Amino acid sequence: MPRIVTAYSNPLVKRVQALRDKRHRREEGMFIAEGLRILTEARETGRLPQVLFYAQASAHHPLVLALVRDVEAAGGEAIETTEAILAKLSGKDNPQSVVGAFATFDTDLTALDRNASPIWLVAERLRDPGNLGTILRTGDAVGAGGLILIGDCVDPFSTEAVRASMGALFTVPLVRASWSAFLPWLRAGPGQLVGLSLRTQSHYRTASYAAPTFLLTGNEAQGLPAELEAECDLLVKMPMLGKADSLNAAVATAVMAYEVLAHHAPAGSE
Amino acid sequence: MPRIVTAYSNPLVKRVQALRDKRHRREEGMFIAEGLRILTEARETGRLPQVLFYAQASAHHPLVLALVRDVEAAGGEAIETTEAILAKLSGKDNPQSVVGAFATFDTDLTALDRNASPIWLVAERLRDPGNLGTILRTGDAVGAGGLILIGDCVDPFSTEAVRASMGALFTVPLVRASWSAFLPWLRAGPGQLVGLSLRTQSHYRTASYAAPTFLLTGNEAQGLPAELEAECDLLVKMPMLGKADSLNAAVATAVMAYEVLAHHAPAGSE
Numbered sequence: 001m002p003r004i005v006t007a008y009s010n011p012l013v014k015r016v017q018a019l020r021d022k023r024h025r026r027e028e029g030m031f032i033a034e035g036l037r038i039l040t041e042a043r044e045t046g047r048l049p050q051v052l053f054y055a056q057a058s059a060h061h062p063l064v065l066a067l068v069r070d071v072e073a074a075g076g077e078a079i080e081t082t083e084a085i086l087a088k089l090s091g092k093d094n095p096q097s098v099v100g101a102f103a104t105f106d107t108d109l110t111a112l113d114r115n116a117s118p119i120w121l122v123a124e125r126l127r128d129p130g131n132l133g134t135i136l137r138t139g140d141a142v143g144a145g146g147l148i149l150i151g152d153c154v155d156p157f158s159t160e161a162v163r164a165s166m167g168a169l170f171t172v173p174l175v176r177a178s179w180s181a182f183l184p185w186l187r188a189g190p191g192q193l194v195g196l197s198l199r200t201q202s203h204y205r206t207a208s209y210a211a212p213t214f215l216l217t218g219n220e221a222q223g224l225p226a227e228l229e230a231e232c233d234l235l236v237k238m239p240m241l242g243k244a245d246s247l248n249a250a251v252a253t254a255v256m257a258y259e260v261l262a263h264h265a266p267a268g269s270e
Numbered sequence: 271m272p273r274i275v276t277a278y279s280n281p282l283v284k285r286v287q288a289l290r291d292k293r294h295r296r297e298e299g300m301f302i303a304e305g306l307r308i309l310t311e312a313r314e315t316g317r318l319p320q321v322l323f324y325a326q327a328s329a330h331h332p333l334v335l336a337l338v339r340d341v342e343a344a345g346g347e348a349i350e351t352t353e354a355i356l357a358k359l360s361g362k363d364n365p366q367s368v369v370g371a372f373a374t375f376d377t378d379l380t381a382l383d384r385n386a387s388p389i390w391l392v393a394e395r396l397r398d399p400g401n402l403g404t405i406l407r408t409g410d411a412v413g414a415g416g417l418i419l420i421g422d423c424v425d426p427f428s429t430e431a432v433r434a435s436m437g438a439l440f441t442v443p444l445v446r447a448s449w450s451a452f453l454p455w456l457r458a459g460p461g462q463l464v465g466l467s468l469r470t471q472s473h474y475r476t477a478s479y480a481a482p483t484f485l486l487t488g489n490e491a492q493g494l495p496a497e498l499e500a501e502c503d504l505l506v507k508m509p510m511l512g513k514a515d516s517l518n519a520a521v522a523t524a525v526m527a528y529e530v531l532a533h534h535a536p537a538g539s540e
Contacts, residue, residue: 041513130400138521140512164518171513205537239531242410243311243441247524248434251408254521255528261509267473 002068002078005053008088012079016051016101017089020159029104031157032089033169035096036063041167042102043070049100052078055086058097067098091159104157107146107173109185117145118211118264119257120191124150124179124228125219126249132156133164134250135217139172142257145212146173150182183231186214192233194260195224196252198245200235204256207236209263217253272338272348275323278358282349286321286371287359290429299374301427302359303439305366306333311437312372313340319370322348325356328367337368361429374427377416377443379455387415388481388534389527390461394420394449394498395489396519402426403434404520405487409442412527415482416443420452453501456484462503464530465494466522468515470505474526477506479533487523 005013018024019032030050033039039049040063052071058064059080068078086095114120121144126132132154139147149156153176156162162169177185186193192210196217216232218224223246229235238247238255247255275283288294289302300320303309309319310333322341328334329350338348356365384390391409396402402424409417419426423446426432432439447455456463462480466487486502488494493516499505508517508525517525 134518134521137514137518140514141508141510141517143511166514166516166518168512168514203537205532238411238528239535240411241413241531242438244407244410244436244438246436247411248404248407248436248520250518251404251521251524254517255525258508258525259528261511262475265509267475 002080004080005085006082008085012051012077013085013089016053016099019101020091022155022158025104025155025157030101031104031162032099032159033102033162034090034099036061036098038167039067039098039100042100042170043067045170047102047170048074048076049102050076051101052076053081053086053089053099054078055083055097056080057083061097064098107175109148109175109177109181112146112173112175114145114189114191114212117143118213119143119260120145120148120212120214121217121253121257122148122150122182122214123153123217123253124224126153126217127220128249129154129158129161130164131220131248131250133161133169135253136165136168136172138250138254138257140168142261144172144257146175148175148177148182150177150179179228193231194234194236194256195229195232196238196256197224197229197235198237199229200237202234202236204236204238204259207234209260211264213260213264215253215256215260217249220249272350274350275355276352278355282321282347283355283359286323286369289371290361292425292428295374295425295427300371301374301432302369302371302429303432304360304369306331306368308437309337309368309370312370312440313337315440317372317440318344318346319372320346321371322346323351323356323359323369324348325353325367326350327353331367334368377445379418379445379447379451382416382443382445384415384459384461384482387413388483389413389530390415390418390482390484391487391523391527392418392420392452392484393423393487393523394494396423396487397490398519399424399428399431400434401490401518401520403431403439405523406435406438406442408520408524408527410438412531414442414527416445418445418447418452420447420449449498463501464504464506464526465499465502466508466526467494467499467505468507469499470507472504472506474506474508474529477504479530481534483530483534485523485526485530487519490519
């Protein structure tokens with residue numbers, strides 16, 4: 001039976017709320033995801049929150065009932081609560097009807113099947129959680145095999161990254177690896193490493209992409225370091241017709257990912 | 271001669287800091303932009319801050335000196351200050367070396383020359399300031415004629431939107447209009463209105479785009495209302511191979527904008 005909690009001072013409320021902080025996420029190995037749609041998507045991929053908070057007003061929604069049932073069957077805790085507590089947990093004035101605390105997860109590089117998809121996303125020293133979540137969301141849309149985070153990236157389990165991923169955190173395999181682990185793994189099989197650069201004459205529309213293509217995105221402020229560019233099999237440039245010399249990192253990744261998708265699966269073939 | 275201000279209680283510090291709030295921006299008709307690169311870009315397009323704050327440490331930087339000179343020549347005020355006050359003004363722990371308070375601006379719909387560019391961006395009820403700024407940044411990159419904001423969009427002069435635009439707020443003409451003003455203007459001349467939709471069989475890669483193309487982006491959560499879709503000359507769909515049925519609004523706009531750019535100016539022609 002679900003418990004009913006209405007007090008801010010409840011230890012579980014305090015503990016889940018603390019997961020909005022990176023240090024607590026690391027210590028607990030848990031993170032927050034919100035929203036009925038996203039939690040249902042998580043459930044469909046086999047991931048259930050260890051603690052589920054849901055609004056009294058949505059207690060009879062069939063998807064909430066299904067979540068409560070599955071969470072309790074898996075030994076987790078389902079807690080009916082107030083909108084005020086949901087707002088406190090999510091840090092938003094208009095909170096979603098459900099908030100879940102999940103165990104963090106990761107895929108190991110060696111567990112990836114590079115032939116599972118013609119497109120893979122690789123991001124290096126990404127600093128913005130919104131960009132990271134948005135890249136995951138794009139990865140879902142283009143059917144990417146996964147997102148490989150290289151070096152010191154922002155925490156993919158930060159509340160903002162999870163929110164921006166719109167559920168893709170649960171559907172797109174996520175790997176964290178060092179460059180020195182990634183590169184030998186990549187070179188141990190087929191795989192074209194493609195970087196976006198200003199220092200090339202290859203136009204991104206006319207370049208030749210070979211599956212599996214690994215699209216490498218660099219840090220928002222600094223782009224790709226020269227030593228990473230040097231390891232790329234292909235550097236391409238995009239038209240930059242204005243004053244600026246770069247795009248938002250998530251935008252550049254998406255334009256490239258859709259370009260590669262069009263090469264691997266032309267319009268009409270899907 | 272620049273003044274030196276080191277007290278939080280200085281009225282000008284308080285007044286500029288208040289511009290981070292929408293109500294104060296509207297009342298004062300002013301907004302904040304930060305960063306030497308962005309303020310220099312603004313200067314090059316002829317826009318100078320009415321009040322310029324700069325760090326003591328960067329007082330001898332040639333671009334800061336140029337800004338101070340031009341701001342004072344235009345009757346504005348240049349103020350040398352501490353890093354702590356710059357942090358307070360920008361709301362960031364590691365502030366930029368310059369923060370400026372500019373007068374807000376707008377272009378009137380009737381002042382646009384639709385033949386000035388083959389691509390125009392139109393966004394309806396956009397809610398996220400990061401998305402708005404990112405769309406401006408993409409608009410700069412694809413050489414868009416401007417961004418036309420329809421209906422109740424987030425404030426393009428919010429600090430987050432200005433930051434995400436990376437200076438494009440100053441280089442891409444910005445228009446705010448109602449749908450009922452925009453549509454007759456559009457129909458009074460050449461212009462293909464293109465919307466992204468799930469309710470079409472036209473693949474975005476093989477569709478025919480006619481310049482000037484007006485790319486219409488809908489609200490983040492709801493997409494385009496049916497009555498706006500009905501006014502489009504062309505609806506296109508993009509492959510969505512995963513679980514989700516939509517992309518981030520700024521991402522979708524960028525993929526479409528680069529697609530239209532490739533049709534109007536194929537690789538090798540620029």
